[in-house]
Amino acid sequence: MDGGCFRNLGDNKLNGSLPKSFLNLTSLEQLGLYRNCFSGDLLPFQMNNLQILYLGSNSFNNQIPREFGALQNLTALSISFNLLKGSIPEELGNISNLENLFLAENELSGHIPQQLGNLTQLQELYLNTNYFVGELPPSFMKLVNLERFYAQGNSLSGKIPTFIANWTQLDVLDLLGNNFEGPWPKEISSLENLDYLALSNVVTRGRAYDFPDLSRMTSLQDLTLRKCSLRGPIPGYIWELKNLQNLDLSFNELSGQLPNSISTSLTSIFLRENKLNGLLPGWLTKRKNVKPHRYVDVSENLFKITTSEFNASSDDPDVNYFPGCSSNSPHTKDRCDDYCHNNVKYNELLINCGGKEVTSDNKHYSADQNPNGSSTFYRSETGGWGYSSMGLTKSLDNRPASLIIKDTCTLSNTAAVLVETARVAPISLKYYGFCFSDGTYTVQLYFAEIGLSKKQAYPITPKRVFDIDIQGENVRKNYNIEAEKENIDGDKMVEHITSIKSYLEIHLYWSGNGSANYGPLISAISVTKVPPPKHHPKLSPALKAVIAVSSLFFLALLLLLLRKLGYLGGKRSSKEELKATELFPGGVYTFCQIKDATQNFNVVNKLGEGGFGPVYKGLLPDGTTIAVKQLSGKSKQGIREFVNEIGTISALQHPNLVKLMGYCAEDNELLLIYEYMENNSLDHALFGP
Incomplete structure (x- = not known):
């Protein structure tokens, strides 16, 4: 059977297992079966003429066939967005002509085989959003033609390899959400073609590192060094990079002041939770009618912010310099206490995240419908709570995507009204409760995955994975709403008992695992005070004396009786x-x-x-x-x-x-x-x- 040279059956809603008759298409050079609903095992394709094989966005499971290693003419293999398990077969390293290898968004695990280093023609390698462990193989130093390398969302470890400097053609390096150790190798700083660099969650072992020398990377458009334990000032050349559009240096230990002028190319600047200080520059405080429009988050730093500046920021939904309630700022506590009008103290906090006011189980939940969140601090009209949100996701028309999600077709659980809406954030979402009376509280967080489309033609959806901190304590690591089991009421809920003194901080954040741009999501928050133990009324001194004398009398009587009976x-x-x-x-x-x-x-x-x-x-x-x-x-x-x-x-x-x-x-x-x-x-x- 000769099926011709090219077969493209992508986007056709085809389902079931792959027909074995495909194996008879001996003259086939290109086969496209992407974005369907195929399931079951991958066929052991052995067509010698096959050059392009696209099988992504289906539901194939089990393992990658070792027979793929015999496809010597293959230049592109895409099996991303499936349910493939197991390790990468070593035999894939035999496909000497392979230029594009896409294995992203599966459930692959184990170490990356050394044999992949033999793919010296490789230009694109996508390994992101799997469960790979260990170090990058030293054989990867031979991948000198590599242009794009994505390894985000795994558990890779060890030192950041210096051999990456051999990838002189590289323009994308994404290492977010792994466990690499610092510091940044100076050899890699020579990659002049790099326009996208992303690294996070560097293992520090108690150390802090100086800002790496990136001065030769003049092509950078996106730079993310998030939670890398960087210290010291931000180098001046960073603010002068002519092509830099997106800068994320959040969750570090950076200090010093911001410059008075920056490159006009910058459109998003995320510097949350550092130790930056001094006065806020004019480009940050005087933004009216200034182009380009920027999303700026410099919250939780040590800036000297005047009351007028802080109040003015509430009129700009895309700038956030809220000092926080747990930072080292000397004005932090005063700022948070300012929200306590007339010294009012609260014993509960109820929020319907992303939705209107509702009542559930005789509890009245406040509305939370502010649409902003790319770089926003919002305080509710009641003053009892607020949120601080960071992260930018673009929609198809290149505009910021909505950060409020609505779904009227949720499950009919006991708290269904609370999970019809949700607030999302691509990176970080903090909810604050102000003016609490001191005590012990039960915090309940409600979740429902209504942010991933159930109507798409192909079955595999992105993975939303995030961490949950309450009062600075991590209570859930790599929380996946879809994978969580419902409780007896049909809800997906995280409950935690915590101590509150004046304020509460709930932090949901994307640490790099799961799919990119699918950060934390939450539907409702319930915080209620734990009733104190019942106290008995105090006894008068006279009554205490009577009880003491009576106790001694009965004790003596008991001892006499025991002696009489022979027990003593x-x-x-x-x-x-x-x-x-x-x-x-x-x-x-x-x-x-x-x-x-x-x-x-x-x-x-x-x-x-x-x-x-x-x-x-x-x-x-x-x-x-x-x-x-x-x-x-x-x-x-x-x-x-x-x-x-x-x-x-x-x-x-x-x-x-x-x-x-x-x-x-x-x-x-x-x-x-x-x-x-x-x-x-x-x-x-x-x-x-």
Whole structure:
């Protein structure tokens, strides 16, 4: 069967497994099956003439076939946006003519094979949004033709490789959301063609690093060095890069002042949570009718902000220099306390994020419908709460995408009204609660994934993964709404108990995992105070004295009763007295003496048993042979009565009576010690005829 040279079946809503008849298309050079609904295993394509194979945006699962390594003429392989698992087959390193390899947005894992370094013709390598671990293979130094390298959203580690400097043709380097160690290698600073550089979450091991020398990267258009533990001032040349449009240096330790002038090419500047100080420059405070329009977030720094400047910022939805409530600014606490009108203190906070005022479970949730959020601080009209949002996502018409999402077709759970809307942010979203009364609170965060389209023709949607901090404590790492299980009420909710002193901070942020541009989303917030434990009324001193005296009296009474019953040695003392009272010379024996004489009442020494108990033969230390009668525990007779009777028996003397030598009344044992008689006479005497 000859199917011709080219087959493009993309965007056709095709589903099911791939027909095996495709394997018979031996002359096929290009095959496009992208953006359909195919599922199941990938076919082991082995068409020698195949040059382009596009299988992306389907639901293929299982593993990448090793047979792909035999496609020697293949120049482009795209299997991104599927559900592929396992590791990358080493055999892919045999496709020597491969120029484009797209493996992004799958569930691939393990180490990246060294053999991929043999793909020396490779120009594009997309590994982003998978679960790869370990270091980048040293063999990658041979990828000298690489132009675009995406590894965002994995768990790659180790030092940032210096061999990246060999990729002299590189214009895109995306390493966001991994675990690389600093510092930035100076060798990489020579990449003059680089126009997109993104790095975040650098492992510092307690160190801070100077700002890397990027002065030769004059082609940069997008620069992101977020959470890289950078210290010191921002180099002056950064503000003069003529092509730089987007600058993100947020969540570092940068200090110093901002320049009085910057490149006109800059349209977004994110410097949140650093240690920048000094006065705010004019290009930041006097923005009216100034072009280009910029989105600027310099919040949570140490700037000297006047009240008039701060109030003026509320009129500009795209500039944010809110100092925060947890930064080191000396004016921070005062600024947050300014929101407490008439010293009002709150015991709860209820917000319907992205939606109007609603009532659910008899709780009234405030509206949250401000549309801004690219670089915004918004304070509610009530003054009790606000949010600080950062991140820019462009829509198809290159305008900022909406940061409020609505969906009226949510699940019919108990809190459905709370998840019909949501607020999103591409990078960082902080909700603040002001003017709380001090205490312990229950924080409940409601989520519903209404931001990913369910109506698209192909099944695989982007992965929204973000972190959740409450009061600076990380309570969820890599939270994925879609992957979370619902609770018994049908809700997806994160609950956390925290201590609040005056203010509350809830931080949702994209740390680089999951799909890019799909940052945090939240539908509702409920913060309620935990009721204090019930306190009993205080007792008066007189009542305390009465209770103390009564307690001592009853304690003494209890001790007396226990002694009477013998639990505190009372009976033991009585026995000791009885044992010391000699009713006849040598007639009192200790239990230990009798125990030794009978070898612990060994059954071998047992002579027999009568109605009142067993009789044992014993031998005293002086050589006297005795017979010990152990009275049965069934007898109700008391010890004193028993001893009195012993005295009576011992006083009797008659030739036909067996001589009673003594007794033992100790350790709850009643023992009679007789003279041992041979020739069966003892049997008649003790057991009867």
